Amino acid sequence: MTGRQRALLLSLAAVGAAGLVVARRRSVRDRLRLEPLWTRVAGCWIHTRVASGPGGEALPVVLVHGYGVSGSYMAPLARQLAAELPVFVPDLPGHGRSGKPDRAFDVPGLAEVLHEWMETVGLGRAAFVANSMGCQIVAELAVRHPELVDRLVLIGPTADAGARTVRQQVWRVLRVALEERPSLIPLVIADYLRAGPGRLVEELRAMLDHRIERSLPRIAAPALVVRGEDDHISPQPWAEEVSSLLGTGRVLVVDDAGHALNYSDPDELAKLIRPFLLGITDPSAAKPAVSRDSR
DSSP states (O other), X not given: OOHHHHHHHHHHHHHHHHHHHHHHHHHHHHHHOOEEEEEEETTEXXXXXXXXXTOTTOOOEEEEOOTTOOGGGGXXXXXXXXXXXXXXEEOOXXXXXXXOOSSOOOHHHHHHHHHHHHHHHTOSSEEEEEETHHHHHHHHHHHHOGGGEEEEEEESOSOOTTOOXXXXXXXXXXXXXXXXXXTHXXXXXXXXXXXXXXXXXXXXXXXXXXXXXHHGGGOXXXXXXXXXXXXXXXXXXXXXXXXXXXXXXXOEEXXXXXXXXXXXXXXXXXXXXXXXXXXXXXXXXXXXXXXXXXX
């Protein structure tokens, strides 16, 4: 083989390798794209962001948003998880792009909507990652329909039993706003405007009336409790009480972070919960470098 032929073969091999890299990057990028899915549930259209993941038998993960907002602020975490797991991010009724029923659902009502939504999209069993009031909804779902819930990740669970007044909650929200990524604020304001003041008042009452501590001891599914170090809405003593009622005995803490870890610290949060969602670790064994054990 002449030197010119060798050079030509090496050039062709390099082009082929580059093509494989580009194709692989495109394939990963396509999996990470969140596509819209519309379904009719509870008399209104439900908007869901979906990424199919790598395929195979991977357990689907449902990300459940908190009070007043939509699934849009769950999207950064969803993209992190979508490389290995199929993800679904619904906007619950009255939130985001989904339809607006005449009245806000209470927490048990939203749990039943989530149940009906799962049946509609064909999810027989899933893992759930929830933030804030979303933790109350998935806790209720786990008690009412345990066959649907494989495992739970509760991020900044509400509502703290020691702060169930509107004044306390508003003060805590104002304090924690300083700990979040600044771009979260306009996103939340836009979602609140979509929901409307009347619905926000009704949903706040529903959040404060619901007693998550009554549901937690009845949950059979494995669970993780996670909070940001500077989360004033879900402080450490309350998170530890939640963990104790679940029987896990520990809280995983992300340093220098606020309430909406799924938006403000999606990379660190994904590292923290990915082994648990993949079934690699159980709650008592997970000790990622980005967390601080509360025990």
